[in-house]
Amino acid sequence: MRLQKATRFGLYAVLELARDPGLQLSAGDISRRYGISTNHLAKVMRELGRAGLVAAERGVGGGYRFAGNAKRTTLWDVVSLFEPAGRGPVEPGEETQAGAALRVVLDEVAEIEEATLRSISIDTMLKMRPRVKAQAA
Amino acid sequence: MRKITALKPVDKVLAVIGAHRIRAAEPQDSSNISALEGRITGQPKPDYWRDMLGSYASGLTGGGSDRYFLLAEDDAGKLLGFVLGEVRAWEFGSEPAGWVFAINVDPEIRQAGIGTVLFDAVCQRFRQAGVRSVRTMVDRRDHLILSFFRSQGLMAGPSIELEMELPMSREARGAI
Numbered sequence: 001m002r003l004q005k006a007t008r009f010g011l012y013a014v015l016e017l018a019r020d021p022g023l024q025l026s027a028g029d030i031s032r033r034y035g036i037s038t039n040h041l042a043k044v045m046r047e048l049g050r051a052g053l054v055a056a057e058r059g060v061g062g063g064y065r066f067a068g069n070a071k072r073t074t075l076w077d078v079v080s081l082f083e084p085a086g087r088g089p090v091e092p093g094e095e096t097q098a099g100a101a102l103r104v105v106l107d108e109v110a111e112i113e114e115a116t117l118r119s120i121s122i123d124t125m126l127k128m129r130p131r132v133k134a135q136a137a
Numbered sequence: 138m139r140k141i142t143a144l145k146p147v148d149k150v151l152a153v154i155g156a157h158r159i160r161a162a163e164p165q166d167s168s169n170i171s172a173l174e175g176r177i178t179g180q181p182k183p184d185y186w187r188d189m190l191g192s193y194a195s196g197l198t199g200g201g202s203d204r205y206f207l208l209a210e211d212d213a214g215k216l217l218g219f220v221l222g223e224v225r226a227w228e229f230g231s232e233p234a235g236w237v238f239a240i241n242v243d244p245e246i247r248q249a250g251i252g253t254v255l256f257d258a259v260c261q262r263f264r265q266a267g268v269r270s271v272r273t274m275v276d277r278r279d280h281l282i283l284s285f286f287r288s289q290g291l292m293a294g295p296s297i298e299l300e301m302e303l304p305m306s307r308e309a310r311g312a313i
Contacts (some may be wrong), residue, residue, distance in 0.1 A: 074280075115280075116281065116293070120284070
């Protein structure tokens with residue numbers, strides 16, 4: 001599964017902030033840690049704020065903090081903010097038998113992807129972190 | 138965090154969690170187990186649970202069987218949850234593994250760690266039986282139970298469950 005940049009940045013930000021509910025970080029702090037664009041991340045943070053997953057604190061020492069419930073927020077809650085929802089429009093050729101059969105298979109793949117993302121909470125991801133090795137760039 | 142005290146395997150009570158305890162289920166627990174499961178699923182199955190408790194009875198205390206039916210109860214003996222599992226060997230060519238068939242916790246006491254303690258208890262039994270992996274099968278639309286197993290560390294395994302509806306035979310259609 002390939003994620004759009006905004007989705008990946010949103011997941012990084014939520015996972016970084018949810019490590020410690022008292023933690024406040026700026027978009028710059030997070031973007032430096034992950035080597036990603038601060039401007040792009042700032043747009044993503046606004047979307048996460050509208051969804052109630054992060055809250056912005058103004059002033060000296062301000063920044064973003066995690067505002068969700070880590071045990072009840074799943075990867076899907078973040079992914080669905082940035083990825084296109086639903087099956088999408090009927091594609092050319094899907095009215096044929098071959099096209100319809102292909103659609104059935106692709107729907108199965110999408111359903112499994114969604115089930116996986118819905119089943120993994122932010123809390124579970126945080127517990128997984130020590131068990132996995134970082135990928136070399 | 139509640140203090141969990143493991144007891145000796147020979148004890149009837151397997152673990153104590155605060156005022157709660159884990160013990161092997163017995164045939165007389167059947168009605169309470171059926172009532173709890175029926176309340177959760179909306180489909181009471183008293184005959185099924187009576188049969189399951191009967192067939193798993195020899196494994197309840199670990200005596201010679203690799204089947205485990207464990208329950209959690211409070212100090213007044215009220216059922217809080219249960220777990221059911223067994224060791225299966227060479228199923229579809231797979232090395233022996235622990236299977237968890239069912240795990241249920243009273244909805245009124247969820248998020249208190251009862252499910253985790255039950256899961257740990259059955260995994261401990263699997264380890265004692267010599268297996269090194271545990272697996273289960275969950276409806277992918279049941280996000281609550283999927284999330285529970287994920288939180289215990291389970292990941293997608295190498296097997297994929299496949300199924301199909303069996304078209305009714307001409308003879309069977311004729312018999313209806």
